[in-house]
Amino acid sequence: MDVFDFASLPFVNGAVKYVEGLDFKLDELFSERAFEQVRERGKGRVLSAIGEGLTKEVFSDRVSAEKELLSYPVARILVSCINDSYLIRRYALAEAKSAYEKVKGLTDDGLKELALDFNIEPEINERQVIIHFTDYISYANVIHEPKWKLINRNMEHGRVTLTKEDFSRIMEEAVRKRIESSLPLVVPPEICASLENYLVEIRNNLVARKSEFSIEEFKEIMPDCFPPCMVHALSNAQAGVNLPHSMRFALTSFLLNIGMNTEGIMELFKVSPDFDEERTRYQVMHIHGATGTTYTSPSCATMTTYGNCFGKDVLCGRISHPLNYYRKKAWILKKGKPVGN
């Protein structure tokens, strides 16, 4: 790999070594005018991660590739100064998604070099990539679609065969994990202070992003009446935690049952870092009855069986279904009675 590859894959060990070999001191990166564009691009990386995702940059020469490469450590420092777990997850995912596009276009040698950087030893032929099943599980276990379950894969002698596209998706997950687990960095307070102008803009965007979800979507319904399990699931979805399939189904069907429309639910899941619009729309439409069956959200007994009953309160003791909780609480609030009565 060369500097042009490093500019798109700045998290590989070779890129780190390349930066170490450049002729400047780290603190100059955060203070010197010569690095103003690099700092702006670093801020841009973080803002894009909060927004619609990283844009693909084109590097016409070595200097612009080096600037792009240097903007990565700047972005990591900015994220670390803010030290917000939602931002860290979102940033790591945005970098990984951007890397995925680059990985898909790598030559076989480039793909192998990248995999080895993550201690994955692949066999690569014209159309397929074969990896050890433990590597597969390490990264595929957070992808919820059925095809990613190990039993649905072609495995021989402990090795799993994948298309190059699916292997690129595995590498995306490896990148996400590497970046997320390495943040936040320990940054001296004086460096964060010198970056305050950039941090203000990022914080403002972050606050705006976090507040996009919520009240607006619930205009027609009553969020105060949600049962604890759904409040828990909503706050996880909002924070970018991947919900287990059973909880995703429970939350989506609950929201549809109480009258939220499809677009409202799409908006709600959009804040999740692993949001895939097409897949989410398909799932929501499916639960909504696009295939002829309208699903009702699961009962408390089913929720408990799947480990999705969180934070039971007094009212939970008087109902057996999250929808009944919602109706009862709405009735109680309307009558102005205390919830415990």
Ligand code: SF4
């Ligand atoms: S008892 Fe039912 S409504 Fe209450 S938190 Fe558990 S699943 Fe939700």
